[in-house]
């Protein structure tokens with residue numbers, strides 16, 4: 440089926456110059472220009488972008504030159520950060536998803552929907568057009584707003600304090616990210632992508648207290664906002680991001696590996712407020728940030744792109760479970776075999 444303007448664009452993951460796997464859809468939040476080219480056209484395509492550094496600055500727009508087929512010059516290709524990245528589609532997999540011949544330029548909106556598709560003779564015109572487009576946050580003609588639930592007073596102040604104390608007692612460990620390698624889902628450390636320390640709560644009374652508060656105060660709100668009734672909690676996890684390490688979690692989705700496919704909604708309940716930065720942002724839906732008050736929750740679909748911005752002063756504590764239902768629990772059981780045993 441041919442891709443038409445307005446359609447969501449297919450997702451793909453390809454190697455880049457600096458990373459073995461670049462997840463294209465994590466670049467949402469700015470206009471994206473994607474050029475599918477053969478190796479012999481790659482530098483000419485890159486020149487179109489390099490000539491416009493003020494447009495391709497990773498704020499207004501980012502460009503991807505996708506080299507389809509063999510590329511003998513691959514080792515010599517240079518990204519220009521911000522703005523320009525090469526991706527290598529040796530098997531023509533991504534080009535195939537787009538029904539793209541190797542002379543195809545796409546303009547994609549910040550929410551990953553197609554705006555225009557052109558041949559390379561129109562590339563300069565397309566690149567010029569990007570400079571004049573509305574800021575990414577208001578690309579639809581209105582200020583973007585993420586489909587998230589912000590709801591206060593899930594935990595009372597004393598309970599927030601008790602969770603922070605439990606964190607300090609147990610001591611946080613640097614936390615990793617889930618990645619898919621073939622059939623296996625592995626937990627890997629990636630300090631450029633996520634910088635945070637976590638505790639999985641062991642205290643039975645605290646766990647009971649958590650379940651009771653979520654069931655009484657949060658579940659009804661989720662049912663009302665999303666017509667979804669969670670029955671399961673995953674991860675009794677208290678996280679700490681701090682200013683010393685500039686703690687952050689870069690844009691990601693929570694259900695992209697086999698062993699995490701069952702996740703439905705992510706919950707961020709802030710436990711304190713004496714810090715700067717450390718806000719949530721949903722780049723597909725604008726650049727405004729979301730910060731639940733202490734004890735309050737931000738609930739969002741595990742499928743939407745989200746990030747936790749860097750903490751620049753103090754420390755941020757948050758309780759960060761995922762919730763799902765019985766149908767999703769079946770999916771979890773089917774897929775739990777994919778999870779690689781954690782080493783050590």
Ligand SMILES: O=C(O)CCC(=O)C(=O)O
Pocket residue numbers: 688693705707719745746747757759
């Ligand atoms: O810091 C947050 O509130 C969000 C954390 C997050 O996205 C995650 O743990 O997957």
Ligand SMILES: [Fe+2]
Pocket residue numbers: 691692693705745
């Ligand atoms: Fe997340």
